[in-house]
Amino acid sequence: MQLSCIKNLAIVIGSMLLFGCAATFAQESPYFVTYDHHMEEPGNLDIEASTTTDVPRAGQVYYFAPYTEFEYGVTANWTTELYLESDSTWNDSAIFTGWRLENRYRPLKREHIVNPVLYLEYENITEASKIQKEIEGTAPDLTSPNSILQPMKDHELEGKLILSSDLHNWNVAGNFIVAKNFSQTEGVEFGYSVGFFRPLATIASGSNCRFCRENFSAGLELYGGLGSTLDGFGLHDTAHYAAPIVSWLVSDNATLRFSVGAGLTHETNPVLIRFGYSYEVQGISGRIARMFGSKQ
Amino acid sequence: MRMRWSGLLIFLCAFFGYLAAQNLLYWPDPTWRAPESVAAKPNPLADNLRAAAGGKKLFMRNCAECHGKDGTGVPKKHSADLQLPVVQEETDGALFWKITNGNTGRGMPSFSKLPDLERWQLVLFVRSLRPVVKQDSLSKAPPGS
Secondary structure, eight states: OOOHHHHHHHHHHHHHHOOOOOOOOOOOOOOOOOOOSSOBTTTOOOEEEEEEEEOOOOOOOOOEEEEEEEEEEETTTTEEEEEEEEETTTSSOEEEEEEEEEEEEEOOOOOSSSSEEEEEEEEEEETTTOSSSSOOOOOOOOSHHHHHHSSEEEEEEEEEEEEEETTTTEEEEEEEEEESSSSSOOOEEEEEEEEEEEESSSOOOSSSSSSGGEEEEEEEEEEEEETTTTTTSSTOOEEEEEEEEEEEEEEEEEEEEEEEEEEETTOOOOOOEEEEEEEETTTTHHHHHHHTTTTO | HHHHHHHHHHHHHHHHHHHHHHHOOOOOOTTTOOOOOHOOOOOTTTTTHHHHHHHHHHHHHTTHHHHHHSSSSOOOGGGOOTHHHHTTTSSSHHHHHHHHHOOOOTTTOTTTTSHHHHHHHHHHHHHOOOOOOOHHHHHHSSSTT
């Protein structure tokens, strides 16, 4: 089962390379958890490989949780994404922990001081998932072995209200999360993430430099759980992180992102390290159409 | 069996997504107009020649995909020809507003993610787009035309 998933993923990535992907501008925001109001450009596919890893406390497991994200711009105000995620826990096992399908829709046509985006996600994952793409409810289980967590399936529906603003070269964004797990009796869980970032230079030079300041952005993210209807809404026994974030536009079509999060409560890992590499492919839908004989 | 259904679901999402992404008709949007107060804004980089070079780089990264490297538009994307008088007659402020806000209903994304000065650099470069008169057509033109 796991082998066939990896094989399928390899086929998809291999096919994309064979199609001859064209490059386009791909400066992604440095956020790992927070979403802003910028959608994927229509017809483009953003492929991203990211990892979440920890520095554990006593009793916590040491893990390395890679995930792959395929983000497609359906229209200028609708973006859809597929996540495939896995986990490798030290002295335990390496497993495929599930997939997520999410959609973001931006209802307003123009830029406003605050721009809302509606987000809906379906998750088919297991309790062994450790990518911590968001934190909702209390805290993820960071102590139990995968043999216990992997059989516990989560079929979860998650909604977010994304509010985001571009103000004087800064982006400020806040997400409120509501999630319902249909597989277990967890009630309705809540979470949040807020963040801001800014490019290090606000004017582009004429040269094609890679290390100049205009290619870097930096900021900060704060995210955590807000309890549930079962445990009570609030901060009691919840996990929270503060994470400086940096992104670097490596080439016209690729961005590297890095974040070192500090756990603010005892329910967290003391340090959460995230790393991401994204590559944007232009006009993927047209390429697929031509493969199937379209003359467009 | 479950994997098969998941695969079908993903295929259907991708298929309908592809259909929805096709902008089959392009026509100028008469409602896409900058407010007068914004349209009157001058370009703060108007006299900065070095900024124009950066504008070209930003255009190639952000705009050439849909509008073409020379700004004449890409037919299959139904994108606007930026060399047309209807575009070039716009004020700098109006072009800045259109780059900032986009027109998502017509497939033009918002570029407010770019810093203010970079968007003004784009305006500088769009201003420099003029129809290129080909040498062939000049040599074939009748005398006195």
